[in-house]
Amino acid sequence: LLVLVLHVTEIPQALISILYHAWNPIAAGGGFAGATMAAAMRYGLARGVFSNESGLGSAPIAAAAARTDDPVRQALVSMTQTFIDTLVVCTMTALVILTATSWTQGIGAAQLTSASFGETLGHTGELIVTLSIALFAYSTLIGWNYYGEKAIEYLMGPRAIVHYRVVFVGVVLIGATSRLEFVWNVSDLMNGLMAIPNLIGLVLLGKIIKQETVRYFGGQELLTRPPAIKGG
Numbered sequence: 001l002l003v004l005v006l007h008v009t010e011i012p013q014a015l016i017s018i019l020y021h022a023w024n025p026i027a028a029g030g031g032f033a034g035a036t037m038a039a040a041m042r043y044g045l046a047r048g049v050f051s052n053e054s055g056l057g058s059a060p061i062a063a064a065a066a067r068t069d070d071p072v073r074q075a076l077v078s079m080t081q082t083f084i085d086t087l088v089v090c091t092m093t094a095l096v097i098l099t100a101t102s103w104t105q106g107i108g109a110a111q112l113t114s115a116s117f118g119e120t121l122g123h124t125g126e127l128i129v130t131l132s133i134a135l136f137a138y139s140t141l142i143g144w145n146y147y148g149e150k151a152i153e154y155l156m157g158p159r160a161i162v163h164y165r166v167v168f169v170g171v172v173l174i175g176a177t178s179r180l181e182f183v184w185n186v187s188d189l190m191n192g193l194m195a196i197p198n199l200i201g202l203v204l205l206g207k208i209i210k211q212e213t214v215r216y217f218g219g220q221e222l223l224t225r226p227p228a229i230k231g232g
Contacts, residue, residue, distance in 0.1 A: 048086060
Protein backbone atom coordinates (compact mmCIF):
# COMPACT_ATOMS: atom_id res chain seq x y z
CA LEU A 1 0.00 0.00 0.00
CA LEU A 2 2.87 2.37 0.81
CA VAL A 3 4.46 1.70 -2.57
CA LEU A 4 1.17 2.45 -4.32
CA VAL A 5 0.77 5.68 -2.35
CA LEU A 6 4.24 6.76 -3.44
CA HIS A 7 3.33 5.95 -7.07
CA VAL A 8 -0.29 7.11 -6.93
CA THR A 9 0.05 9.24 -10.06
CA GLU A 10 1.15 6.21 -12.09
CA ILE A 11 -1.74 3.93 -11.05
CA PRO A 12 -4.21 5.16 -13.72
CA GLN A 13 -1.70 4.44 -16.49
CA ALA A 14 -1.05 0.98 -15.03
CA LEU A 15 -4.79 0.21 -15.05
CA ILE A 16 -5.10 1.47 -18.61
CA SER A 17 -2.17 -0.74 -19.61
CA ILE A 18 -3.87 -3.80 -18.11
CA LEU A 19 -7.14 -3.14 -19.94
CA TYR A 20 -5.43 -2.22 -23.20
CA HIS A 21 -3.31 -5.35 -23.41
CA ALA A 22 -6.23 -7.52 -22.32
CA TRP A 23 -8.56 -6.25 -25.06
CA ASN A 24 -6.10 -5.09 -27.69
CA PRO A 25 -7.29 -6.56 -31.04
CA ILE A 26 -3.71 -7.32 -32.07
CA ALA A 27 -3.04 -9.30 -28.89
CA ALA A 28 -6.41 -11.05 -29.15
CA GLY A 29 -5.80 -11.87 -32.81
CA GLY A 30 -2.44 -13.37 -32.02
CA GLY A 31 -4.02 -15.40 -29.28
CA PHE A 32 -6.71 -16.82 -31.51
CA ALA A 33 -4.15 -17.54 -34.21
CA GLY A 34 -1.90 -19.54 -31.90
CA ALA A 35 -1.81 -21.03 -28.45
CA THR A 36 -1.37 -17.74 -26.60
CA MET A 37 -5.04 -17.42 -25.61
CA ALA A 38 -5.18 -21.03 -24.43
CA ALA A 39 -1.99 -20.61 -22.43
CA ALA A 40 -3.25 -17.39 -20.87
CA MET A 41 -6.50 -19.05 -19.83
CA ARG A 42 -4.69 -22.14 -18.54
CA TYR A 43 -2.26 -20.22 -16.35
CA GLY A 44 -4.79 -17.55 -15.42
CA LEU A 45 -7.30 -20.09 -14.16
CA ALA A 46 -4.64 -22.19 -12.44
CA ARG A 47 -3.10 -19.23 -10.60
CA GLY A 48 -6.52 -17.82 -9.75
CA VAL A 49 -7.57 -21.11 -8.17
CA PHE A 50 -4.21 -21.33 -6.40
CA SER A 51 -4.66 -17.88 -4.85
CA ASN A 52 -8.21 -18.24 -3.54
CA GLU A 53 -9.04 -21.99 -3.64
CA SER A 54 -12.39 -21.31 -5.33
CA GLY A 55 -14.14 -24.53 -6.29
CA LEU A 56 -11.62 -26.83 -4.61
CA GLY A 57 -13.69 -27.66 -1.54
CA SER A 58 -10.76 -27.00 0.80
CA ALA A 59 -11.90 -23.73 2.39
CA PRO A 60 -15.16 -25.28 3.72
CA ILE A 61 -13.03 -27.55 5.92
CA ALA A 62 -11.77 -24.50 7.80
CA ALA A 63 -15.19 -22.81 7.67
CA ALA A 64 -16.80 -25.87 9.24
CA ALA A 65 -14.72 -25.31 12.38
CA ALA A 66 -16.08 -21.79 12.88
CA ARG A 67 -18.46 -20.91 15.70
CA THR A 68 -21.74 -20.17 13.91
CA ASP A 69 -25.45 -20.90 14.11
CA ASP A 70 -26.30 -20.68 10.40
CA PRO A 71 -24.40 -22.33 7.52
CA VAL A 72 -25.42 -19.66 5.01
CA ARG A 73 -23.98 -16.88 7.17
CA GLN A 74 -20.65 -18.71 7.38
CA ALA A 75 -20.72 -19.35 3.62
CA LEU A 76 -21.14 -15.63 2.95
CA VAL A 77 -18.17 -14.87 5.20
CA SER A 78 -16.08 -17.50 3.40
CA MET A 79 -16.96 -15.97 0.02
CA THR A 80 -15.04 -12.82 0.95
CA GLN A 81 -11.84 -14.88 0.74
CA THR A 82 -11.95 -14.81 -3.06
CA PHE A 83 -12.47 -11.06 -3.15
CA ILE A 84 -9.67 -10.30 -0.67
CA ASP A 85 -7.11 -12.79 -2.00
CA THR A 86 -7.52 -12.18 -5.71
CA LEU A 87 -9.21 -8.86 -6.38
CA VAL A 88 -7.49 -6.94 -3.59
CA VAL A 89 -4.11 -8.54 -2.81
CA CYS A 90 -3.26 -9.77 -6.32
CA THR A 91 -4.42 -6.54 -7.95
CA MET A 92 -2.33 -4.46 -5.55
CA THR A 93 0.71 -6.64 -6.28
CA ALA A 94 0.17 -6.26 -10.03
CA LEU A 95 -0.08 -2.48 -9.69
CA VAL A 96 3.14 -2.38 -7.66
CA ILE A 97 4.91 -4.26 -10.45
CA LEU A 98 3.46 -2.14 -13.26
CA THR A 99 4.22 1.18 -11.54
CA ALA A 100 7.87 0.13 -11.30
CA THR A 101 10.28 -0.40 -14.18
CA SER A 102 11.64 -3.80 -13.16
CA TRP A 103 9.11 -5.65 -15.33
CA THR A 104 10.67 -4.12 -18.45
CA GLN A 105 14.15 -5.45 -17.62
CA GLY A 106 13.55 -9.15 -18.28
CA ILE A 107 13.60 -10.15 -14.62
CA GLY A 108 12.17 -13.60 -13.89
CA ALA A 109 8.69 -13.92 -12.40
CA ALA A 110 9.96 -15.25 -9.08
CA GLN A 111 12.15 -12.18 -8.47
CA LEU A 112 9.90 -9.58 -10.09
CA THR A 113 7.82 -8.67 -7.03
CA SER A 114 10.88 -8.35 -4.80
CA ALA A 115 12.67 -6.20 -7.38
CA SER A 116 9.61 -3.95 -7.77
CA PHE A 117 9.36 -3.32 -4.04
CA GLY A 118 13.11 -2.82 -3.83
CA GLU A 119 12.97 -0.22 -6.58
CA THR A 120 10.85 2.02 -4.34
CA LEU A 121 11.81 1.03 -0.79
CA GLY A 122 15.36 -0.13 -1.39
CA HIS A 123 16.80 -3.16 0.39
CA THR A 124 14.13 -2.81 3.08
CA GLY A 125 11.43 -3.46 0.50
CA GLU A 126 13.15 -6.64 -0.66
CA LEU A 127 13.44 -7.85 2.94
CA ILE A 128 9.74 -7.16 3.54
CA VAL A 129 8.78 -9.23 0.50
CA THR A 130 11.12 -12.07 1.50
CA LEU A 131 9.74 -12.15 5.05
CA SER A 132 6.15 -11.98 3.78
CA ILE A 133 6.72 -14.91 1.42
CA ALA A 134 8.21 -16.97 4.26
CA LEU A 135 5.23 -16.22 6.52
CA PHE A 136 2.72 -16.93 3.74
CA ALA A 137 4.45 -20.22 2.97
CA TYR A 138 4.46 -21.24 6.64
CA SER A 139 0.79 -20.40 7.13
CA THR A 140 -0.04 -22.27 3.91
CA LEU A 141 1.69 -25.40 5.22
CA ILE A 142 -0.29 -25.22 8.46
CA GLY A 143 -3.58 -24.70 6.63
CA TRP A 144 -3.15 -27.51 4.13
CA ASN A 145 -1.88 -29.85 6.82
CA TYR A 146 -5.12 -29.21 8.71
CA TYR A 147 -7.20 -29.86 5.60
CA GLY A 148 -5.40 -33.15 5.02
CA GLU A 149 -5.74 -34.23 8.64
CA LYS A 150 -9.49 -33.73 8.59
CA ALA A 151 -9.80 -35.65 5.31
CA ILE A 152 -7.68 -38.55 6.59
CA GLU A 153 -9.57 -38.61 9.89
CA TYR A 154 -12.88 -38.84 8.02
CA LEU A 155 -11.69 -41.55 5.63
CA MET A 156 -9.43 -43.67 7.84
CA GLY A 157 -10.01 -42.65 11.44
CA PRO A 158 -7.97 -40.67 14.01
CA ARG A 159 -5.17 -43.25 14.20
CA ALA A 160 -4.11 -42.51 10.63
CA ILE A 161 -3.34 -38.86 11.40
CA VAL A 162 0.16 -39.61 12.72
CA HIS A 163 1.08 -41.50 9.56
CA TYR A 164 -0.36 -38.68 7.46
CA ARG A 165 1.83 -36.13 9.24
CA VAL A 166 4.95 -38.14 8.45
CA VAL A 167 3.99 -38.32 4.77
CA PHE A 168 3.13 -34.61 4.75
CA VAL A 169 6.56 -33.63 6.09
CA GLY A 170 8.20 -35.84 3.48
CA VAL A 171 6.21 -34.23 0.67
CA VAL A 172 7.16 -30.76 1.96
CA LEU A 173 10.85 -31.70 1.80
CA ILE A 174 10.44 -33.02 -1.75
CA GLY A 175 8.63 -29.86 -2.83
CA ALA A 176 11.23 -27.58 -1.26
CA THR A 177 14.08 -29.28 -3.14
CA SER A 178 12.39 -29.82 -6.52
CA ARG A 179 12.40 -27.64 -9.62
CA LEU A 180 9.84 -24.84 -9.51
CA GLU A 181 8.21 -25.90 -12.78
CA PHE A 182 7.68 -29.42 -11.43
CA VAL A 183 6.13 -28.06 -8.22
CA TRP A 184 3.72 -25.84 -10.15
CA ASN A 185 2.68 -28.70 -12.43
CA VAL A 186 2.02 -31.03 -9.51
CA SER A 187 0.11 -28.29 -7.69
CA ASP A 188 -2.08 -27.58 -10.73
CA LEU A 189 -2.75 -31.31 -11.22
CA MET A 190 -3.71 -31.86 -7.58
CA ASN A 191 -5.95 -28.79 -7.57
CA GLY A 192 -7.70 -30.10 -10.67
CA LEU A 193 -8.24 -33.50 -9.06
CA MET A 194 -9.78 -31.75 -6.05
CA ALA A 195 -11.97 -29.45 -8.12
CA ILE A 196 -13.59 -32.13 -10.30
CA PRO A 197 -15.45 -34.07 -7.55
CA ASN A 198 -16.19 -30.87 -5.65
CA LEU A 199 -17.79 -29.18 -8.67
CA ILE A 200 -19.84 -32.31 -9.34
CA GLY A 201 -21.00 -32.18 -5.72
CA LEU A 202 -21.96 -28.52 -6.09
CA VAL A 203 -24.13 -29.35 -9.10
CA LEU A 204 -25.83 -32.23 -7.29
CA LEU A 205 -26.42 -30.07 -4.20
CA GLY A 206 -27.52 -27.03 -6.19
CA LYS A 207 -31.17 -27.42 -5.18
CA ILE A 208 -30.31 -27.45 -1.48
CA ILE A 209 -27.99 -24.47 -1.88
CA LYS A 210 -30.79 -22.51 -3.57
CA GLN A 211 -33.29 -23.44 -0.86
CA GLU A 212 -30.94 -22.42 1.95
CA THR A 213 -30.06 -19.14 0.23
CA VAL A 214 -33.72 -18.23 -0.28
CA ARG A 215 -34.48 -19.14 3.33
CA TYR A 216 -31.64 -17.06 4.73
CA PHE A 217 -32.30 -13.91 2.71
CA GLY A 218 -36.02 -14.34 3.30
CA GLY A 219 -35.42 -13.96 7.02
CA GLN A 220 -36.55 -17.49 7.85
CA GLU A 221 -34.98 -19.47 10.67
CA LEU A 222 -33.52 -22.94 10.29
CA LEU A 223 -36.24 -25.57 10.58
CA THR A 224 -33.99 -27.60 12.83
CA ARG A 225 -31.33 -25.35 14.31
CA PRO A 226 -28.16 -27.31 15.10
CA PRO A 227 -26.05 -26.37 18.11
CA ALA A 228 -23.28 -23.85 17.47
CA ILE A 229 -20.12 -25.54 16.24
CA LYS A 230 -17.15 -24.69 18.40
CA GLY A 231 -13.81 -24.11 16.76
CA GLY A 232 -10.78 -26.28 17.37
